[in-house]
Amino acid sequence: MQKNRLKKEQKHPKVEEGTEAKKPIDTLGGANQLKKEGRADDGKVTEKKPMVEKRKAFKKWKNKCFRKPVRKPLQKMLGVYIAILSHPTPFLLPLFVLPSKMEQPTPLLSQTVESAVDFKGQPALRFCSGGWRSASFMIGVEVAERFAYYGIGSNLITYLTGPLGQSVATAAETVNIWSGISMLLTLLGAFLADSFFGRYRTILFSSAIYVLGLSLLSFSAMLPTTSSQNSQFQLIFFFVSLYLIGIGQGGHKPCVQAFGADQFDALHPQEAKSKSSFFNWWFFGVCAGTFVAILLVTYTEENLSWSLGFGIPCIMMVIASFLFLFGTNTYRYSIKMYAKTPFLRIGRVFVSAIRNCRASSTVTFDEEGDGPDLSEQNTGQFSFLNKACIVPKDSNKHGVMCSASEDSTFFTKQGATIDRSILSGFIIPAAALDSFVPLSIVIFITIYDLLFVPIARAFTGIQSGITTLQRIGTGLVVSAISMLVATMVERKRLRIADEHGLVDRPDITIPMSFWWLVPQYTLFGLAEVFTLVGLQEFFYDQVPTDLKSMGLAFYTSVLGMGSILSSLLVSIIDEVTGGSEQNSWFSNNLNKAHLDYFYLLLSALSVVAFVAFLFVSKSHVHSSVRVVAALPTMDLIDSMDHATPLLTDMVDGAVDYKGQPLLRSSSATWRSASFIIGMEVAERFAFYGIGANLITYLTGPLRISVVAAAEIVNVWAGTSMLLTLFGAFLADSFFGRYRTIVFASISYILGLGLLVLSTLLPTASSSICAIPNKFAPCSSPKLHLILFFLSLCLIGIAQGGHRPCVQAFGADQFDPQNPQEAKFKSSFFNWWYFGACFGIVAAIPTISYAQENLSWAVGFGIPCVSMVTGFILFLLGTKTYRFNTLKQSDKSPFFRIVRVFVASIRNLRAPASTITFQDEQTAKDLSTSQQFKFLNKACIIVPIDSNQTAMTCSISELEEAKAILRILIIWVTVVVFTIAFSQDATFFTKQAATLDRSIMSGFIIPAASLEALVSFTIVIFIVVYDLLFVPIAKKVTGNPSGITTLQRIGTGMVISTISMAVASLVEKKRLQTALEHGLIDIPEMTIPMRFWWLVPQYVLNGLADVFTVVGLQELCYNQVPKDLKSVGPAIFISILGMGNILSSLLISVIDTATKANGHRSWFSNNLNNAHLDYFYLLLAALSVLGFVAFLFVAKSHVYNI
Incomplete structure (x- = not known):
């Protein structure tokens, strides 16, 4: 109370009788404001301007800052654009002294917008920032963006079924999946905007990606399709550009609308009313752009050229970007209410609710005000969450969104079959009929906002006429009616086709006017006026302040999920109805199809969705502004006692990216490590994407023998891993880990790019090789070989600098001097390997399938894209990293x-x-x-x-x-384990290639995909190890890690020995099966033995990796000196590299020895004549010897503390 009284006295000081109160001088104005008011710098009052001059100055400022308000928002928007053209920078004019009651030299607090600043970071003034002026820029941007999006999307199905030659069902699925993924990506875009970049920056980044995607799309349409190879390249180029557009829209769509709504202050009555109207006029502008785009662009695409038709949207998107930048100085920028990310706060609510669910009824609160606030809400919904914000519910709206995705697919194909002529010789493009949807929206939005809302407001007393949920529900009903009308119209079309004998002649136009389709298009538009605009306003208003982008991402994700569900529904129905030589509902000949059944099904689903919506909305509780606004105050009060960090909160020996001391509570640990683990996932995806199936490429297109190919793979992998020692040396002695990672990543991307280029060059696949040389491909062009091996060398060199530094840099984010962080660091190595193997699991089946079924260029191109993504992810985390500064000596x-x-x-x-x-x-x-x-x-x-x-x-x-010497001795004893470790990508793969790998009718798993079982096993057992085994072992041993690192390594070596023994037995079974079926001399025939026989050896190898590989990583990092932390991981990786090289040497020696005197080699090109079972048995014996040597060394090992 005393503090509050003092604050009030400071704001309104008492005036002694007989004296005049001095007006407070706001510091925002500075010296210039003092001069304008007539005061000198010392605060003494000098001669003031006459009041008449003040009034003239204010009037002049007011006319230049904003036009006289008008009633209609549309006129207001146009007036703003005129004002901007005539006065482009009014917001830079100096503030004049306000007249009459506003004689203060600086703005009153009531004139500023709470929690908002201008582009200079100063408090935003209500009268010359935000409002309709700024929102008009946003609406203009959205008009141009929707023009671009629908310019390509509305007629995309025609391009797919025309120049690209896809079937109707496939094209519909492609359009729906692309549209769905694009809209679901808005969740990611909103997450990045609300948590990291802010809406303004996210809009800029996504606009650049958008323009790039549209440019590439236009370019793809120019490519010639004279050959199958060119056609395939065009197809790849087309889909890359298409999904770049999807990524661009993922960041653009939720942020632009949220940023536009941010220009209105929800706490100000007039602006709150304008904000409700904003969503209507926003959708008006969207549909105006869509309407123009569909008419103009679709005509251009079908009558001029597709490249021009795709080029016009690109130009519009460039215009949108410039328009957005022009308004920068007028925007209001929201201030974050909390220091923590909103997703973390929301997650904490649920975690706390679960943890306190059994608390007694005698609950106490942190502040006196908390209890009454909760009781005043009196909400029975989600009461267990207490003050948790309302969670938007979108699951009950997918039914209508399935139907909402049909207007750009089957409606368009319907329109293509009927008479679309309106003038003599002029035929409307089928896709242009889709413009009736935005046209009806433009009309009904105007009626809704100017007529329906005022009338409904008079009856309901609600500012927006009806609630958002009532608006959404009305749209659901209209949508169901629309599907019923579409059913009747389609039946009419089929009947006319039958009457005129056109059922089997889909190329002939049905004598039925396109006007029959107008009602269903119009009803669709009316449904969107209610449902889509209502969803936008609902999701924006019902989420916390810091999650406005995410709220609108929920809205677009509903549309995205609808498109994906529509695609899934189409696929299922097509599969079911197209069997037994029946006509599918989605037959390429629409005169034999049954779209009427499909529309009727969607109508029924819409009714079900409406019933579910009624049930959920009945118990929905709207979040209030008061509760949301009250929460930041509580956090601010709690944080006041910790305004100045203590020295104990500083991280010793570490600085941030600016070289400043680091606070422990606001830097590194899992947040920074997550960026680095994410990069490792992408890098492992890239490395195994090329390495896992490299032996198939060498023995296939390059025509190299099995032995030589295995040696090349092992030598390349081994050399790459041994180069990590050199990379670690450079990092620890000269460049530092961060710079080394950057340099290595660039080299990595360059190598992957050259590898893709090498696959596009002619190979030996077309030549006939009678007697292939062991070490060289037969008649393969030299340029192809040179470029191929040069790219492999670049990748190997890059990995040498990348792998040791990334892992060491990740572990650097945890302070070993802090008990909690030291515990986290031990767990970091487990989850690091989990992430790495997750990337491998994703890479091997995906990329090997692409390599063997699409093309090697695509198969090598995907890893290149992954590496670029990982590199960008690493750079994004730069501001969060800890950089070590402590060095024990100036010497290397x-x-x-x-x-x-x-x-x-x-x-x-x-x-x-x-x-x-x-x-x-x-x-x-x-x-x-x-x-x-x-x-x-x-x-x-x-x-x-x-x-x-x-x-x-x-x-x-x-x-x-001594520490280095101890590790090197362990290094020697574990090398035998790594020889067995290197078999996954060589002989295991060749074994699998001879077996039956079919799992479904017509679907055969690539042989290299089986290697994913190793990583899949690791992903599972890493979780089991960290969350189950370690806590149990900790209770028994008292060791924080459960068992020591050496015990962990030894356990893995035992499992590896068992794995080799099992592999030997399975290989004997394979050879026996080949002999029984007379396939010894027919290597190209598949042996009737299921690939499941190989699963045990893959799983055992994965389990061995969980123990040995992760243990080696932790041992090598912890046991090296502080200045050599990059060398630790490099020593671990070099063990794997030496294992590959020794494996290659062992193969070469055995091959030479066993094929002497005319005998068959253990590694014959015909694996049915080979003896891999002997080789695996030899490796098992060597593993036993290696384990014995390891036990002897580990017994005398001294841990470096």
Whole structure:
């Protein structure tokens, strides 16, 4: 109370009797405002301007800032555009002194908009920012964007069934899936906008992507289709551009509308009323753009050219981008109400509700005001969530959205079959009939806002006439009626076709006027006036302030889900009705189809959706502005005591991207690690996308023998992994991990791009190879080979710098000195490997299928796109990362370690009587360091009279060298495990290629896809290990990680041995089956043995990786010196690389030895004559020897604490 009284006195100071109160001087105006008011800098009043001049100045300012208000929003919008053209920068004019009651030199608090700033970051003034002026820019942008979107989308089915030659059902599915995914991507765009970039920046980024996609689409239509190869390339180019447009729309659509609604203050009565009207006129503008686009662009596409038809929308989108930028200075920009991301806050509500669900009835609150506020709401809905914001419900609207997606697909195909002539010789394009929908919307929006709302308001007392839920429900009813009308019209069309004998002649126009289709189009438009506009307003109003973009993303996701469900429904019905030689409901010949049945089904689904909607809306509680506005105050009060960070909250030895000290609570940990794990997912997707099936490419298009191909794969993979040592050296000694990742990523993308280019060059696939050379492809063009191996080398070099640094940089985001973060870091390695394997699981089946069924260019191009995505994701997290600054010495860590070994060798023969140390503490420390005692002599001081040059090392340098030596010994003993580890991508794949891999009628799994079982196993068991095994083991052992890293590694080595033994048994079974069926000398025939026999060895390999590979990662990172954290992961990766190289060497030696004297090689090109069972058995025996050696070394291992 005392504080509040003091604040009031500060705002309204008491005036002593007989004195004049001084007017408060607002600091926003600064010295210029003082001069304008007539005060000097010292606060003394000088001569003031006459009141008449003040009034003239205010009037002039008012006329330039905004026009005189008019009643109709449409006229208001036009007036604003005229004002902008005549006065392009009125908002930059200086503020004049306000007359009469507004004589204050600076604006009153009532003139500013709460929680909003202008483009300079200053408090936004109500009279010269936002409102209809700014919203008009947004509406103009949306008009142009909808023109672009519907310019390509409305007639897309015609392009697919025409130049691209798709069937009607396939084309309809393609359009619906693209439309659905584009709209569902708005959820991602809204998430990025509300959590990271803000709506303004998201609109800019997505506009650039949008323009790029439209440009590529126009270019794709120019490509020639003279050959099947060119046609396939055009198809790929077309779909890439199409989904770029979808991505662009995903960020553009939710943010533009939300940003437009942000220009109205919901707490101001007049602006709140304008905001409700804004959604109507927004949809008016949308449909105006759609109407013009459908008429103009569809005519251009069908009568001039498709490239021009796709080019016009691109120009419109460029205009939209410039129009948006022109309004930058007029916009209001919302201030975030919370420091935390809104998604985190909402998630906390549900987590807290679950955790406190069993709390007793005697609940207390943090503040006195909380309890009454909750009781005043008196809402029984979601009472267990207390103050949780309303969660929008969109699941009950999918039925109508399924029907809403039909106007651009089957309605268009219907229109193509009937008479569309309106003048002599002029025929309307079928897609142009879709313009009746936006035309009816334009008409009914005007009627709704200017006629229906005022009349309904007089009866209901609601500002918007009826509630948003009533509006949505009305639209659902109209939509159901529309589908009924469409059913009757389609039956009329089929009957006329039958009467005129045109059922089997789909190319002949049915003598039925297109006007019969107008009612269903018009009813669709009327339904959208109610439902779609209502959904937009509902989702915008009913979400928290910081989630306005997400609210509108919910709206577009309803449309997206409707399109996807429509596609699924079409696919199912087509499959069911098209069987047994019957005519499908969606036959290419629409005169034999049954769209009437389909429309009737949609009408029934709409009725069901309406009933579900009534049930849900009956219990819906509208969120109030008061509750949402009250929550930020509570958070601000809670955070006032922590305004100044304590020194204990600083992260020692780390800075942010600006080089400033870091706060522990607002940097790194899982937030930063998530970006890096995401990049690793994309990188593993790219690497395994090319590596998993590389042996098939080598033995296929390049015609290399099986042995040579296996050697090439192993050598390339091994060299790539050994190069990580060099990459780690550069990172730790010169560039740092962040820069090395950036350089390596660019090299990676370049290598992948060249790899794609190499596949487009002619290969040896068309030549006949009688006797293929072992090490070289037969008659393959040299340029192709050079480019192919150059790209592989670039990828290998890039991976050498990428892999060790990314993982080390991810682990750097956790402070080992903090107990909680140290625990997180141990878990990080588990989830790191989980993410990596998740990327592999996604890559192997997807890309191997694309490589073997589409083209190798597509199969290698997808990893390139993935790598670009990962790189962008990494850069997006830059501001959140922790960058290490602590170095133990100015010297290179590698120089320090080498120096220890050199010094110990030089001092090896030093007499004991002459040995002295730097101090007594050094001698004491060395006496307790029993392991690798021969290195201790690196710390002795050689006598001055000795012939040797003095080279004394510190105790810390000695311990660094010992730590590296300990890991290298483990490295040697685990190499045998990695030899077995490298078989997944070589002989396992070739084995699978000989077996029956069919799982469905006509669908055969690519052989390389089976490798995904390893990653799939890892994904499952990583979760089991981290969430189940570790807590149980922790209780038994008391170790925070459950078991030690060496115990974990040893367990994996045992499992790997079992895996090789199982692989040997399965291979014997395969050979026996081939022999029984007489297929020994027929390698191209599939052996009647299911691929499921290979699953156990893949699963055991995955389980072994969970233990050994993750354990090695953690061991190598934790046991190296701080300055060598990149070297730790590099040592781990080099183990895998050495395993690949040794595997290649072992294969070469065995191949040479076993085929001597005319015998068959264990690795014969004909695997039915080979003996992979012997090879696997040999690997099992070597694994046992490796495990014994590991046990011996691990027993004497000393952990570096």
